[in-house]
Amino acid sequence: NAGVTQTPKFQVLKTGQSMTLQCAQDMNHNSMYWYRQDPGMGLRLIYYSASEGTTDKGEVPNGYNVSRLNKREFSLRLESAAPSQTSVYFCASIPRTGGNYEQYFGPGTRLTVT
Amino acid sequence: GENVEQHPSTLSVQEGDSAVIKCTYSDSASNYFPWYKQELGKGPQLIIDIRSNVGEKKDQRIAVTLNKTAKHFSLHITETQPEDSAVYFCAASNTNDMRFGAGTRLTVKP
Numbered sequence: 001n002a003g004v005t006q007t008p009k010f011q012v013l014k015t016g017q018s019m020t021l022q023c024a025q026d027m028n029h030n031s032m033y034w035y036r037q038d039p040g041m042g043l044r045l046i047y048y049s050a051s052e053g054t055t056d057k058g059e060v061p062n063g064y065n066v067s068r069l070n071k072r073e074f075s076l077r078l079e080s081a082a083p084s085q086t087s088v089y090f091c092a093s094i095p096r097t098g099g100n101y102e103q104y105f106g107p108g109t110r111l112t113v114t
Numbered sequence: 115g116e117n118v119e120q121h122p123s124t125l126s127v128q129e130g131d132s133a134v135i136k137c138t139y140s141d142s143a144s145n146y147f148p149w150y151k152q153e154l155g156k157g158p159q160l161i162i163d164i165r166s167n168v169g170e171k172k173d174q175r176i177a178v179t180l181n182k183t184a185k186h187f188s189l190h191i192t193e194t195q196p197e198d199s200a201v202y203f204c205a206a207s208n209t210n211d212m213r214f215g216a217g218t219r220l221t222v223k224p
Contacts, residue, residue: 004157033212040123041160042203042214058211059115090157099147101207105157 001026004106006091012112013081021076021109023091024038032074033058033103034066036087043090049074081113116141118206120215126160128223135218138186144206147180147187151177152217154199161202162189204216 004025013019025032031050035043045058049068063085065077074093078085088110092103118138127133139147145166150158162173164178164187171178175194182186193197198221204215 042118042120042216044214045212059213069224092157102148102160102163102191103158103212105150105159107155107157 002089003027004093004104006089006106006109008109009107010110012114013078014081014095014114018079019081020078021091021111022073022091023075023106024073025091025093026072026099027093027095027104028076029093029095029104030071032068033092033094034064034074034076035042035090035092036060036085037090038087046076046089052093065101078111081111085111087111093104115210116208116213118204118205118213118215120204120218122218123216124157124219124221125223126223127220128194129194133189133191133194133196133198133220133222134188135189135202135204135220137188137206137215138184139184139206139207139213140183141208142185143208145155146212147178147205148207148212149176149178149189150203150205150214152203154200158203191220196222196224198222 007022033048034046047066049055050069091106120137137199148163151161177190201217
């Protein structure tokens, strides 16, 4: 199993450009999450998908959109990037079966918006 | 929503000493409390977790304690080793909304 994979690993955007961050998991997990990590602020939830076909806002959803394409894939889109969105983005998934709530994280995407 | 505070933000110990990291949470409905270790350039990885119906859990050199009344929980690492050096995050969760502490950078000096 590859676990949780994210692409790209690094990206530089100019203000106003758009891009989509891709996330996929091969563990048949039900729930998937997008977080951003900024220095001194831990991880903050952007959006999550509790199950295939559903998405919900987290703590910091403004400026982002998501798509749960199928059970494996959950993408995060920045329609018009801003310097405030410079961050490291992590995707995570949870089995949510049998009471297992352990989050499995991907390796992250480091995004810089200039 | 839930608010999680974590202390200290940095911690330096000598190899072989113990390290303690403390977290408090605000939402009494939170029932799942994981601890994650993050090494440089990698995603966080779960090291231990505890549920609200348990007061203490131990896994080799790592232990977590939970005080539901006071709404705080702690991570204890004994006999620290240089490879324990990393950033540690606590979190509190009720169903889908998991909130993380700001992290503690632990340095273990040989």
